[in-house]
Amino acid sequence: SAQPSRAFTASRSFSLLGQKPLQQQYDQNTMSLPTPSSLSATVNLLDLSAAAVACTVSASRTIMKIADPDDHEDGEKNIRTKVDGSFVTDADVAAQFIIVKALRTVSQEVHIIGEESQEEMEQIKKDYDYLDQDILRRTRQEFHVRRQQSTTNGDDETSSVQLPLGTMEPPSSESQIPSDPMFDNDDSVVVDASRVCVIVDPLDGTKSYAEGEYDVVSILIAIIVDNNPVFGVIGKPFGYTGHSPISGTDCVTFYGGPLIGGVYLAGGQGVEALPLISNEEGVITEDLPRAVISSSRSKGVVQDFCIHMGEKGLVYPEPLLISGAGEKSMRLILHEKNEAIWFYPKPGTSIWDVAAPDALLRSLGGRLTDKYGKEMDYSRTRDDFENVDGVVACIDEKLHARCIELFQEGDWLEQL
Secondary structure, three states, rough: OOOOOOOOOOOOOEEEEEOOHHHHHHHHOOOOOOOOOHOOOOEEEHHHHHHHHHHHHHHHHHHHHHHOOOOOOOOOOOOOOOOOEEEEEEEHHHHHHHHHHHOOOOOOOOOOEEOOOOHHHOOOOOOOOOOOOHHHHHHHHHHHHHHHHHHHHOHHHHHHHHOOOOOOOOOOOOOOOOOOOOOOOOHHEEEHHHHHHEEEEEEEEEHHHHOOOOOEEEEEEEEOOOOOOEEEEEEEEEOOEEEOOOOOHHHHEEEEEOOOOOEEOOOOOOOOOOOOOOOOOOOOOOOOOOOOOHHHHHHHHHHHHHHHHHOOOOOOOOOOOOOOOOHHHHHHHHOOOOOOEEOOOOOOOHHHHHHHHHHHHHHOOOOOOOOOOOOOOOOOHHHEOOOOOOOEEEHHHHHHHHHHHHHHHHHHHHOO
């Protein structure tokens, strides 16, 4: 199967952190000498990433059970409103509980920021299944296969190996897939835990979920190192049309980022970054890139600017109305209907809405910033979660740059 060209190798996987040894960089970033305790608190990023993929499945199962009206034990959403006016359900809180508990099996020290509050988390009484060991094992095996394929460009016998998350059958050759591949000797993926933050949106699209509209529901998990998103997971608990779920589950999952050098369907093919159609002759066709915006926020400057981009020949003049940050991001990443840019230059999104998509877009040649073209600051605390300067996400870096440039012209900022 086709694989992305950005290979994951031990030598390249962390080029974004610079060429200096990781511990030297840690010392310079903190501007202080590391303490003995900080030196001993390290985390293997591939282990953390594998747990993020596996716990997405566990969280998906609980989200689906709570949505099931025939499940007398878990089939009550308990919809309520938070202080900020947004919806929350028991599924949001349970999913975050599962994800955090699973990540803590890898590291007790990494910082985790989730959308749901600590107070909500402390109300959890049920002991949920938080980590499917079979899914975890198969995820680690799949990472190993991806790595083999990328270092050989898929030209040897590894290209025919069925990916572990795509089958529940044992591998045909034990020599092709180790039973439990370990990366502990790969120093490029072992970092001080104080440099790592995991940002979690346990159930993106809560309003749709509460109303029984499940297609847009997503789980978003991002691993951040030194303020750089290096790995992201987008899970679709109720499946995703045209894409196969992880075998033995209903959850369709995409994962990737600079850490592994590409974006992949779990158990399936890599995602390729396709070239955008240009409008060199000024002819408006449906092959042009499409903007995606929220149906509930489609009026005013957002829609007007998307129409303006269409008049300039950058995009098709009529934007697509899509709910949910995770769903918008999936539309850009897969680009199946020429979706290319998510434009929302106002407050209303949060860091957990954009961190995982940012990691995936970076591996496909895209970019995600605020309305000024500045990188997102993922070092913010949970109390400072809102993206006050909006979000502009694009599958193509050049289109992103042109959008930012065009927005700075005229009086668009004054209209906000």
